[in-house]
Amino acid sequence: MSTTAPGLSSTRETGRRRARSSRGAPWLWVVPAVAVVLALRYAATAAGAWYAFTDWDGISPHANFIGLDNFRKILNDPASRGALEHTLELAFTFVIVSNVLGLALALALNRTVRTRGLLRALFFAPVVMSSLAVSYIWQFIFSFSGPLNGGLGRIGLDSLKRGWTGDPNWALWTIFVVLVWQFVGLSMVMYLAGLQGIPEELDEASAVDGASTFRRFRKITLPLLAPAITVSVTLSTIYGLGVFDQVFALTGGGPVDASETLATQIYKQTFAFGRFGYGTALSLILTVLITILAVGQLAILRARESRL
Amino acid sequence: MGLSRYTRRTFFRELTLLVIAAIWWVPFYFLVIVSLKPDLEALQSPLSFPQEVDLGNFSTAWHDAALGRSLVNSLVITGGSVLALIAIGSICAYTIARRPGRMSTALYLLFVLGIILPFQLGLVPTYAVMRHLGLVGSYLGIILLYTGIWMPFSVFLYTGFVRALPKEYEEASVVDGASTMRTFRRVVFPLLRPVTGTVAIFTGLIIWNDFFLSLIFLNGTDKTPLPVAVYTFVGAFASRWNLIFAAVIVSLAPVLIFFLVAQRQLIRGFTGGIKT
Numbered sequence: 001m002s003t004t005a006p007g008l009s010s011t012r013e014t015g016r017r018r019a020r021s022s023r024g025a026p027w028l029w030v031v032p033a034v035a036v037v038l039a040l041r042y043a044a045t046a047a048g049a050w051y052a053f054t055d056w057d058g059i060s061p062h063a064n065f066i067g068l069d070n071f072r073k074i075l076n077d078p079a080s081r082g083a084l085e086h087t088l089e090l091a092f093t094f095v096i097v098s099n100v101l102g103l104a105l106a107l108a109l110n111r112t113v114r115t116r117g118l119l120r121a122l123f124f125a126p127v128v129m130s131s132l133a134v135s136y137i138w139q140f141i142f143s144f145s146g147p148l149n150g151g152l153g154r155i156g157l158d159s160l161k162r163g164w165t166g167d168p169n170w171a172l173w174t175i176f177v178v179l180v181w182q183f184v185g186l187s188m189v190m191y192l193a194g195l196q197g198i199p200e201e202l203d204e205a206s207a208v209d210g211a212s213t214f215r216r217f218r219k220i221t222l223p224l225l226a227p228a229i230t231v232s233v234t235l236s237t238i239y240g241l242g243v244f245d246q247v248f249a250l251t252g253g254g255p256v257d258a259s260e261t262l263a264t265q266i267y268k269q270t271f272a273f274g275r276f277g278y279g280t281a282l283s284l285i286l287t288v289l290i291t292i293l294a295v296g297q298l299a300i301l302r303a304r305e306s307r308l
Numbered sequence: 309m310g311l312s313r314y315t316r317r318t319f320f321r322e323l324t325l326l327v328i329a330a331i332w333w334v335p336f337y338f339l340v341i342v343s344l345k346p347d348l349e350a351l352q353s354p355l356s357f358p359q360e361v362d363l364g365n366f367s368t369a370w371h372d373a374a375l376g377r378s379l380v381n382s383l384v385i386t387g388g389s390v391l392a393l394i395a396i397g398s399i400c401a402y403t404i405a406r407r408p409g410r411m412s413t414a415l416y417l418l419f420v421l422g423i424i425l426p427f428q429l430g431l432v433p434t435y436a437v438m439r440h441l442g443l444v445g446s447y448l449g450i451i452l453l454y455t456g457i458w459m460p461f462s463v464f465l466y467t468g469f470v471r472a473l474p475k476e477y478e479e480a481s482v483v484d485g486a487s488t489m490r491t492f493r494r495v496v497f498p499l500l501r502p503v504t505g506t507v508a509i510f511t512g513l514i515i516w517n518d519f520f521l522s523l524i525f526l527n528g529t530d531k532t533p534l535p536v537a538v539y540t541f542v543g544a545f546a547s548r549w550n551l552i553f554a555a556v557i558v559s560l561a562p563v564l565i566f567f568l569v570a571q572r573q574l575i576r577g578f579t580g581g582i583k584t
Contacts, residue, residue, distance in 0.1 A: 033400035040456025044430025
């Protein structure tokens with residue numbers, strides 16, 4: 001052994017050296033990927049950051065620098081300011097509810113349930129579907145002559161009947177319902193994956209020691225689930241802040257801007273009203289929000305993970 | 309042991325879960341029921357079981373929403389983007405992973421930061437430039453856009469995988485006199501299959517279902533993918549739910565079939581893409 005080993009490793013060594021000098025994947029191979037990313041990610045984002053401070057209308061060849069004017073206008077415009085508030089409300093509630101429900105489902109599904117595969121598929125199926133198409137099903141459910149009001153009428157709650165997506169107090173929450181309904185399966189699957197990494201013996205040992213279910217959940221399951229929580233919460237935050245399809249299909253941002261989000265406002269201001277500078281200023285706000293909230297959350301949760 | 313035995317309580321837990329799942333699927337019941345009814349019945353009693361199955365809505369929706377063309381558009385756009393993400397992403401990641409040094413670290417960082425950077429801010433300038441170049445409303449424009457947006461993710465996944473891959477196979481192939489390209493195609497790329505699957509499933513689904521970008525870049529052209537076609541159709545046939553739902557079902561069908569056939573791989577690919 002001791003005589004062959006060095007010889008073996010040295011031939012491998014020369015082989016590797018020769019391999020590297022004769023081939024070595026050429027740097028040319030990185031060019032296409034680097035080019036598209038530099039152009040469509042970095043350059044475009046940098047340009048967006050510049051246009052946010054201009055009055056560009058999207059047509060004229062040059063744009064005037066107007067400082068913080070766009071941002072002042074955003075704060076003074078009820079539709080845009082409302083969009084900012086709605087986006088935060090929607091993202092916050094969506095993150096909490098979809099993660100709590102997703103975790104609950106994952107825990108209930110985790111072990112011993114016989115139809116586990118089927119249940120997982122049933123809850124996950126909406127995730128892979130087009131949000132737009134799915135939202136139309138719900139628009140029907142929420143419509144005035146739709147099943148929701150039908151059900152309310154049948155149990156004698158006629159006074160609650162309304163066109164849900166057209167009601168300023170409810171429009172935003174119809175979007176919330178659809179978001180949770182569609183994406184709870186995604187949180188669930190992420191938590192299930194996390195739960196699979198927890199050794200069963202650990203849980204059983206502490207059960208034998210007489211720890212209650214709740215205590216076991218808090219002291220064993222939850223800490224070991226920390227990485228899954230980090231990923232799921234961060235992702236739903238990013239998705240919740242950028243929500244567009246559901247709003248567009250269900251309410252169109254209405255009634256009277258009651259359910260506008262930043263993404264729908266960006267679309268309308270830029271492409272319907274031709275206010276490109278204003279639209280990019282809104283995009284900048286959304287970008288900063290996503291970056292701060294997602295990265296901040298990631299940092300905090302990761303720090304907690306390592307402490308646990 | 310105690311915790312994994314199937315007890316009465318487990319049975320009731322399972323039953324509750326099945327009931328919740330059934331409630332979760334009620335919207336799909338409405339979707340199918342309404343889509344099978346002729347106009348009058350859909351209006352008068354939308355929720356009852358259809359008196360007779362009427363597939364007329366599907367042919368109307370298929371023709372009036374031009375769903376056939378949109379299906380082809382969706383296939384071309386998603387297929388083109390995913391192919392680019394795999395081909396360009398894998399060779400780039402391979403080079404980064406196999407030539408460690410300052411250059412490769414810098415490039416790696418470029419892609420990782422690109423994942424974090426939200427795409428929305430660059431959207432308007434991209435639109436302006438593409439309009440200038442005549443790329444708005446073209447396959448090439450939207451494929452480029454998706455490729456740019458998802459490339460950091462693809463490179464990131466591939467790089468991680470290649471780094472964990474032993475070099476022996478490639479070296480043997482090079483010693484045998486194969487060129488780098490040939491080695492990559494014949495030896496390395498087949499070994500990357502698990503990541504290729506993850507990249508394809510994850511980005512493929514997101515691109516297939518994307519509405520926001522395709523609305524901005526393709527609305528009003530003949531290149532519209534399925535979601536935009538459904539949106540346009542709903543605009544024209546507002547409140548005629550039987551027709552709308554037929555269109556919705558057709559637009560959901562490809563993904564649903566895929567889901568039924570490869571549910572396990574799909575969920576794995578999706579979570580695999582997300583976890584990293």
